[in-house]
Amino acid sequence: MRLRLFLSVTWLSFLAVAASGRTLDVGPLVADVHEVWTPAAPGPILALDERVVPLVAGDEDATVPSVVAVATTAGRGRIVAVIDGFFNSNALGLFDNRRFALNTIGWLAQRPSRRLVITRGHREWFGPAESQALQEELRRQGYTTVLWEGAVSSIVLGNAAVVIIGTAWGSFTPAEMAALDGFVDTGGGLLLAGLGWSWEPYNPPYTLDDYPMNVLAEPYGFRWIDGGVFDPTNQHEGSAVFRTFGSEIRCATPPQAMDCIRTVTAAHSNGLPLFLKRYRTEQLDYLRSLLTLRAVTVGSPSLDAPRKQIDDFFAELIATYPQYFRKDARYNPATENILAWWREGMYRSLIDAVPLTADRRVEIATRLSLTGRYADLWNEFSVLLLDNTSLDERQKQFLYELHTLVPAGLHNLRSISVRDKLGEPPVPEIPLYGRDGSVNIFGGAVGAASENSFPPDVAPGMADVFCLVAVHELNHVVDANYIEHHSALRDRKRALVQAAGTDPRNYLRSMFAPGLFAAAPQEFFASISNEWFTDSAKTLELGLVRFRSGLRHPLEQALFMAEVYSLGGDRTYLYALDTQGNLYRGEATLGRAPQGNIVLLQMPEGRYEFEWDRSGNLTAANYTPRNARPR
Numbered sequence: 249m250r251l252r253l254f255l256s257v258t259w260l261s262f263l264a265v266a267a268s269g270r271t272l273d274v275g276p277l278v279a280d281v282h283e284v285w286t287p288a289a290p291g292p293i294l295a296l297d298e299r300v301v302p303l304v305a306g307d308e309d310a311t312v313p314s315v316v317a318v319a320t321t322a323g324r325g326r327i328v329a330v331i332d333g334f335f336n337s338n339a340l341g342l343f344d345n346r347r348f349a350l351n352t353i354g355w356l357a358q359r360p361s362r363r364l365v366i367t368r369g370h371r372e373w374f375g376p377a378e379s380q381a382l383q384e385e386l387r388r389q390g391y392t393t394v395l396w397e398g399a400v401s402s403i404v405l406g407n408a409a410v411v412i413i414g415t416a417w418g419s420f421t422p423a424e425m426a427a428l429d430g431f432v433d434t435g436g437g438l439l440l441a442g443l444g445w446s447w448e449p450y451n452p453p454y455t456l457d458d459y460p461m462n463v464l465a466e467p468y469g470f471r472w473i474d475g476g477v478f479d480p481t482n483q484h485e486g487s488a489v490f491r492t493f494g495s496e497i498r499c500a501t502p503p504q505a506m507d508c509i510r511t512v513t514a515a516h517s518n519g520l521p522l523f524l525k526r527y528r529t530e531q532l533d534y535l536r537s538l539l540t541l542r543a544v545t546v547g548s549p550s551l552d553a554p555r556k557q558i559d560d561f562f563a564e565l566i567a568t569y570p571q572y573f574r575k576d577a578r579y580n581p582a583t584e585n586i587l588a589w590w591r592e593g594m595y596r597s598l599i600d601a602v603p604l605t606a607d608r609r610v611e612i613a614t615r616l617s618l619t620g621r622y623a624d625l626w627n628e629f630s631v632l633l634l635d636n637t638s639l640d641e642r643q644k645q646f647l648y649e650l651h652t653l654v655p656a657g658l659h660n661l662r663s664i665s666v667r668d669k670l671g672e673p674p675v676p677e678i679p680l681y682g683r684d685g686s687v688n689i690f691g692g693a694v695g696a697a698s699e700n701s702f703p704p705d706v707a708p709g710m711a712d713v714f715c716l717v718a719v720h721e722l723n724h725v726v727d728a729n730y731i732e733h734h735s736a737l738r739d740r741k742r743a744l745v746q747a748a749g750t751d752p753r754n755y756l757r758s759m760f761a762p763g764l765f766a767a768a769p770q771e772f773f774a775s776i777s778n779e780w781f782t783d784s785a786k787t788l789e790l791g792l793v794r795f796r797s798g799l800r801h802p803l804e805q806a807l808f809m810a811e812v813y814s815l816g817g818d819r820t821y822l823y824a825l826d827t828q829g830n831l832y833r834g835e836a837t838l839g840r841a842p843q844g845n846i847v848l849l850q851m852p853e854g855r856y857e858f859e860w861d862r863s864g865n866l867t868a869a870n871y872t873p874r875n876a877r878p879r
Contacts (some may be wrong), residue, residue: 263466277352278493290317291445291475296466301320303315309493318470325432325438331443336378351437366379366383409666414441444456444471444472456471456473521579522584542596542678546682584671589674592636599685646715657730659726681865697712706786715825724831752764755772756787756791756802787809809845818840834852836852
């Protein structure tokens with residue numbers, strides 16, 4: 249609750265600060281600093297408050313967001329935040345790291361004291377070895393340094409000029425937080441180091457909202473976020489070298505990004521698509537601005553206020569320039585690809601910005617002027633097509649039918665992109681995925697191409713390629729959303745792949761190279777769906793043929809598909825898809841053993857009966873066609 253309260257207050261308060269014209273001069277912080285580097289894999293800092301000024305960022309070919317140092321003020325004090333590693337002993341003597349460190353300490357140390365406190369009571373990474381070089385350098389400059397192992401208090405901080413907290417993994421108590429706030433408010437300097445991507449993998453089930461460095465930072469309007477910063481051209485020992493500082497950094501905070509987009513769009517309200525294609529500087533500003541906003545919308549749900557601010561900005565943009573940003577606009581993928589990608593990326597961020605309620609769906613449909621199957625897919629299934637308004641009616645009809653026939657409880661799909669309708673991706677590329685499920689499909693016409701999803705053990709089963717791709721990708725989302733969040737299904741899927749090993753004959757989809765599914769288990773379930781949706785009855789037939797030849801695994805895999813599509817009930821769905829994109833759905837009744845295994849599958853064509861051992865291995869299978877004569 250403390251984080252949300254502070255963020256809301258901070259985000260709203262920056263408007264008053266902006267109106268007053270107050271700016272922060274960070275020139276002294278980056279004076280004579282031309283290159284800095286960290287041996288750690290760097291991760292970004294997200295500045296959420298206009299009073300927070302970026303200090304260091306990647307250049308034009310670095311990933312976005314790429315800000316790795318920021319500065320701000322609070323009360324009479326000053327705060328600087330950096331990524332972990334800049335001031336460590338193994339980096340301080342390289343590039344301009346020493347100069348940046350001395351500039352930083354000098355800027356923070358407003359008090360007459362020359363005492364620095366480096367905290368050590370919260371599992372900080374910045375320990376004696378990591379801080380040794382910095383301490384020695386500071387002592388040469390007339391400072392004294394203290395490694396403080398105990399709790400932080402007003403007494404400890406009373407005669408300090410600067411406090412350094414280096415990537416703490418232990419929590420600070422409310423009393424410690426109050427002492428630090430009081431220290432800054434009365435003129436103290438606070439130097440924070442952190443690394444967002446390092447937190448969650450090693451501290452489950454905690455999120456970045458719980459990261460101690462973020463708990464410290466967010467009242468001041470910034471936070472460390474997930475992801476890395478990469479630069480393909482400026483590197484040392486595999487880690488980015490940063491060469492962009494202070495006033496050179498543009499469009500790198502949400503307020504800056506919104507101003508950049510407003511400025512470029514207003515200046516070119518006529519001919520914006522071609523302008524963005526021709527002028528690289530403005531194109532970069534436009535692209536990087538959207539990526540900066542996206543960092544908020546795909547980030548923590550706790551960022552309520554900045555998310556709402558971004559949503560309001562998108563609403564303003566769409567309403568002011570409907571000719572560019574409503575769904576009925578279509579761009580030439582050869583000459584207007586930049587804005588085609590940008591708009592679809594903006595739509596994806598729009599979906600994520602504010603919680604998706606029934607009213608919210610109506611609001612977005614109205615805002616984007618959705619019609620026809622675009623509106624039906626969104627209003628009924630919360631799925632938005634990111635296709636440059638280019639799919640034909642038959643393609644959209646199939647996607648609508650697919651969502652009608654696949655139980656909504658199996659997936660959380662929010663967007664379907666069609667990259668080959670957008671033209672060449674821009675650099676940097678705009679991602680078309682977000683917080684919930686996203687897939688990309690091909691744009692080939694329904695009926696233009698078909699393929700056989702089955703190996704030669706059974707008769708061919710031909711189906712349309714456009715439709716099969718959509719089925720395959722949707723079932724990736726079923727895998728990630730439904731199977732992976734149900735422990736019994738997740739464990740069963742992994743056991744099936746492990747038991748089948750690398751022999752292609754142990755898989756329903758045996759036409760691939762040995763070891764494919766063992767090496768890429770994420771393809772296992774989606775690949776089976778190609779067969780299940782082409783012809784569920786043929787999929788079971790294939791499993792039975794293999795079972796009778798001594799291979800039980802394929803039939804177990806077919807029954808796993810039946811289990812998933814039963815949603816744990818006593819019926820499962822069967823499908824058939826033809827070469828013209830006609831999708832049919834039927835049902836089969838299931839019978840289960842006390843432990844839950846399927847022992848009966850009653851289909852319209854006939855009846856399957858199964859037996860299992862105590863380890864969950866299939867030991868017997870029999871199929872009786874409908875109306876078969878009793879023996």
